[in-house]
Amino acid sequence: MIAPLTRTLIRILAIGFYREHAGVLACCFGTVLCYCFFITPAGHIDPRDLVMYNLTFTLAVLDAPIVMFTVCVLWLLYTIKSWQYIAKQLRAPENMFLYYSVNAFSRFRQFVSWSLAQFVILLPIIVYGIMILVVGMSYHSYKVPIILWLYILLLGSISARVYMYFMYEQATVPKTALFTQILKSWPKAYFSLPFYNMLHTTPWMGLITKVFSLLVLMSTFYFFNQLENTAVLYMVILITCMSHTILIYRENSFMEMYMPMARNFAYSRARIYGQHVIYYSLLLIPETVVLLTYTDLLTTALLFTFSLGCLLLLRSLLYIPSMYMRRYLWSITGIFTLSFIVILSQGGWLLIAATVTTSFTLCHTYYYQKET
Known part of the structure; x- marks a missing residue:
């Protein structure tokens, strides 16, 4: 059974994230699925082997360092986008009650609940990771799936810590960014x-x-x-x-x-x-x-x-x-x-x-x- 704190965070923040970004997520995720299942490669290939061929090709492409780096960067940008959304929602007047209710729980309970809420936000990435894991296990290629799943867990853990920081720090008067403090006295053309x-x-x-x-x-x-x-x-x-x-x-x-x-x-x-x-x-x-x-x-x-x-x-x-x-x-x-x-x-x-x-x-x- 999902804990009340986790359920609240998912309903207010995670589901709200999908509502606001539904169009972009559907476009991006649909593009990946269409590529993996419906793109027909050159040459004659048995239709029964077409899907597995595309999935295997996807795994082979990810073995390239530049593509692997690109995927990790895109996932990081997606995670940063979720941070921006959560930060904006925590500043909304209707969500101010979260500062008092969430901080009433232990830090461990907060970390677990924020992590689960973030993994709900990361579901498109997790689904893609599952696809890569299945293909990798089928062809005994474990390096890429393991790296990607460790990266997903890292993103979820870091996100939970970021959200806990928001809960403790954003209730105070916002501070001016460091680069703004440095650059504000510079002459500007x-x-x-x-x-x-x-x-x-x-x-x-x-x-x-x-x-x-x-x-x-x-x-x-x-x-x-x-x-x-x-x-x-x-x-x-x-x-x-x-x-x-x-x-x-x-x-x-x-x-x-x-x-x-x-x-x-x-x-x-x-x-x-x-x-x-x-x-x-x-x-x-x-x-x-x-x-x-x-x-x-x-x-x-x-x-x-x-x-x-x-x-x-x-x-x-x-x-x-x-x-x-x-x-x-x-x-x-x-x-x-x-x-x-x-x-x-x-x-x-x-x-x-x-x-x-x-x-x-x-x-x-x-x-x-x-x-x-």
Whole structure:
């Protein structure tokens, strides 16, 4: 029988987590299941062996260190997302009673209940771990399943300790983050204000975006050791640029909400565009380092210019009047599709020129026409 404390935590927090993230979880978990059971490999394979073939291939792929590392990082990001949700729910007025009721139990009882609640949140990961365990035992491959299950147990245990920390510490007046205390006295250039706002308000969003971008790049170079087709690199860079969409949109929201007076500054539109160039060049430093590691200087320069042009275009779109989220997403979808077609047509140079020219034109035309 489930203890009352555990049942309460599961009903209020774990089930609430699934309600809020049902769409994303269904999409991600459904993609994994479709891959494992419905993807048909090349060649003739008996339909009776198709599912086991895909499961075996999944286990073989996980033996690759870079893929194993990617899976662990994705699971860690999922766990961190659950920490953010639990922290937000514990601060909600309707859940303040948990501070008094949960802390009335012993620390061991709290640890067990929080661990069980976290394992309920980790059910999609646990189901995938069970699948890997079954396939591994069938083919006498125990290393990957054991490592993954130890990792799952570690995530659950660490999460329980994190939640206990929330219960004891968040009832007090929140403290300013250490990096905020360090950086608040530094002089800050105008173009860097969105970056400091991201560090202060949504640091995990920026971290997740950069980790995803770097993993996509590194995985591409890992699986294609001799990558001579530049079209593949342009496609990968296009995907990494699109992953920055939410950061760009939040940057614009921050400037519109907290810096509306900026349009009264004595800044020319060329200077505003130049500040965007500096900001996004700094934002692309991690990707540039990876490109320099795996490609020559000329290829890196071309890909960097293309990625910079894409980010500038995504930013300049937001200067168009009435460019709200829905219309912005449709515009991005159109840009992605058109860019994909141009890349397949070996039009990398054309795409670089088009993104830079269009972004500057949009910024120059609409910067002072933006509705506030």
